[in-house]
Every structure is written in C-alpha cells, then in structure tokens.
Amino acid sequence: MTEREHGAFSSGPFAKGHGTGNDFVLVADVDGSAPLTPERVRALADRRFGIGGDGVIRAVPSGRAGDDALDAAAHGAAATVWAMDYWNADGSVSEMCGNGVRVFVRYLLEQRLAELPDGGSIDIATRAGVKRVVRRGALLSADLGGFELGRDSLVAADGLDVARPGLAVSTGNPHIVVALASEDELRDLDLQRAPALDPVPADGANVEFVVPGVIADGVGSIRMRVHERGVGETLSCGTGAVAAAMATRHWSGDAADRWIIDVPGGRLEVELDERGHAWLTGPAEIVFRGETLSPVP
Numbered sequence: 001m002t003e004r005e006h007g008a009f010s011s012g013p014f015a016k017g018h019g020t021g022n023d024f025v026l027v028a029d030v031d032g033s034a035p036l037t038p039e040r041v042r043a044l045a046d047r048r049f050g051i052g053g054d055g056v057i058r059a060v061p062s063g064r065a066g067d068d069a070l071d072a073a074a075h076g077a078a079a080t081v082w083a084m085d086y087w088n089a090d091g092s093v094s095e096m097c098g099n100g101v102r103v104f105v106r107y108l109l110e111q112r113l114a115e116l117p118d119g120g121s122i123d124i125a126t127r128a129g130v131k132r133v134v135r136r137g138a139l140l141s142a143d144l145g146g147f148e149l150g151r152d153s154l155v156a157a158d159g160l161d162v163a164r165p166g167l168a169v170s171t172g173n174p175h176i177v178v179a180l181a182s183e184d185e186l187r188d189l190d191l192q193r194a195p196a197l198d199p200v201p202a203d204g205a206n207v208e209f210v211v212p213g214v215i216a217d218g219v220g221s222i223r224m225r226v227h228e229r230g231v232g233e234t235l236s237c238g239t240g241a242v243a244a245a246m247a248t249r250h251w252s253g254d255a256a257d258r259w260i261i262d263v264p265g266g267r268l269e270v271e272l273d274e275r276g277h278a279w280l281t282g283p284a285e286i287v288f289r290g291e292t293l294s295p296v297p
C-alpha cells in the first residue's frame with residue numbers, strides 16, 4: 001500500500017511561501033496537537049501528488065513543540081516564543097533554515113499570530129537555538145548567530161572534470177562550500193545527482209558551489225548554486241548563502257564583511273557584525289493559502 005493510500009494528509013489550512021524561490025508549505029499548530037511525521041511531510045511536499053515545496057514548516061509555541069531541541073527555555077529564552085519546526089521534503093528534520101525563518105515570520109504576520117513593526121524584532125526558536133528576525137521595510141533580516149569553519153574534503157559532481165576541495169562550514173546545519181573557477185563551470189554543473197563527498201559526513205551536508213566575484217568598497221559578490229541535504233538542487237539556500245559568504249571571506253583573507261549572493265532564485269545579503277554573528281537579509285513572501293483534504297488533496 002502506498003503512502004497516499006494510507007492517507008498521509010489530514011484536513012486543515014496551510015499556506016505556501018518562499019524566500020528567493022526556496023519554497024515551503026506552512027502549517028500552524030497552536031496547541032501542539034498536530035506534530036509532523038515524515039510521511040505527512042513527504043505527502044505535503046510532493047510537487048505532483050501534494051502541494052509541493054522544498055520543505056514543510058510547522059509553527060508551534062516553543063513549549064508545546066514536543067521536541068526538546070525546539071524548547072526556547074532550554075536556550076535561555078521565553079518559552080512563549082514561536083518555534084519553527086523545519087522538515088526537508090524527504091521527511092528528514094534540519095536544525096536550521098535561513099530562508100525558512102524569514103518566510104516563517106512573514107507567515108506569523110500574515111496569520112496575525114505575531115506583530116512586527118518596521119525596525120522591530122521577534123525571536124524564533126529553532127533546533128539551532130533562538131534566532132532574532134528584524135523587519136527592514138519589505139525585507140526581513142535574521143541573525144543566524146556564529147558560524148564555524150571546519151575541515152577540507154573532496155567534492156565530485158556531474159559536470160566537473162575532477163573532484164574539487166570543499167570547506168566545511170557549520171551555520172547550525174552542515175555545509176560544504178566549493179569554489180569554482182568560472183561562471184561557465186557553475187552553469188555546466190548537473191546537480192540532479194547529489195555531489196559525492198570524501199570523507200562522507202555522518203549527518204550529510206548541503207553543498208554550495210560558488211564563483212567569487214569582485215570585492216568593491218568592502219562588499220563582496222558571489223554566484224552560487226546549491227544541492228540541499230534532504231531536498232536536491234534548490235533555487236536558493238539561506239544558511240548556504242551564509243556558508244558561501246563566510247568561506248569566501250576566509251579565502252579572501254577576511255577582505256570584506258558584507259556579501260551579496262546571487263542564487264538562481266534571486267539575491268541575498270550576508271553581513272558579519274562586530275560580535276561575529278552572520279545576518280541574512282532577503283525577501284520572504286506568502287504566495288497562497290489553501291486547505292488540505294483527507295486523505296489526499
């Protein structure tokens with residue numbers, strides 16, 4: 001019997017949103033009574049039999065999330081904050097999603113579950129800790145906190161002549177950043193198959209391929225494509241943009257603290273503040289609302 005015949009959906013409202021084309025199905029669970037399951041996530045994220053998305057996000061009060069990692073009190077914040085329960089399209093959970101946290105806040109505002117005046121901030125519990133999101137006009141900025149540079153590995157991908165060195169970067173979730181020599185190389189990559197990593201990271205990794213551009217007036221530029229853990233190639237990855245900026249900054253000898261990252265779905269900005277926190281700024285939109293029907297939409 002297939003997952004669809006099992007009835008992985010239950011009826012209820014949802015919204016669909018995206019940040020630079022990285023798209024998510026969003027559901028609210030105000031009393032913590034509707035936890036997600038891998039089957040439900042895969043059904044909702046299915047682009048042919050479901051709604052479709054790179055991920056599924058449940059909005060739940062942090063104290064009711066039913067997951068210690070999403071308990072804001074454990075991170076020293078108020079237990080009343082909203083928690084972003086983020087799942088990849090394949091039914092796996094991730095610690096963090098940089099585009100997702102902005103789209104999540106936009107969803108809370110549209111659903112009137114939170115208020116955020118221009119310049120104001122809101123704290124969101126994630127599995128990578130509590131993140132602060134600030135409204136800047138039409139854009140949202142998220143303080144994704146510190147990052148860690150890790151070890152080099154070898155990355156092979158379809159379209160590349162030989163395996164290339166990749167630098168591990170943790171932004172709460174795992175990334176490997178690979179510098180390419182030209183925009184032609186970036187364009188000719190075929191990311192339908194996951195890149196092969198050596199050594200293979202225990203928890204997998206998101207892999208960003210970047211072409212660093214010029215650094216002018218303290219601002220660097222990067223073109224990026226990404227293969228996401230648990231999804232495949234996506235049009236954008238916010239934590240991936242942070243990883244790409246911090247790896248490129250490292251390779252440049254810390255030449256700039258502000259980076260513009262162009263991805264297939266648009267443009268993101270990453271800025272490192274004086275505390276060593278990486279801020280991710282970009283658009284976040286809700287594009288439609290609907291209702292799932294049981295057992296299939």
Ligand SMILES: N[C@@H](CCC[C@H](N)C(=O)O)C(=O)O
Binds near residue numbers: 238
């Ligand atoms: N697209 C996201 C990252 C989503 C999670 C990732 N696939 C993982 O498994 O870590 C972003 O915008 O950061």
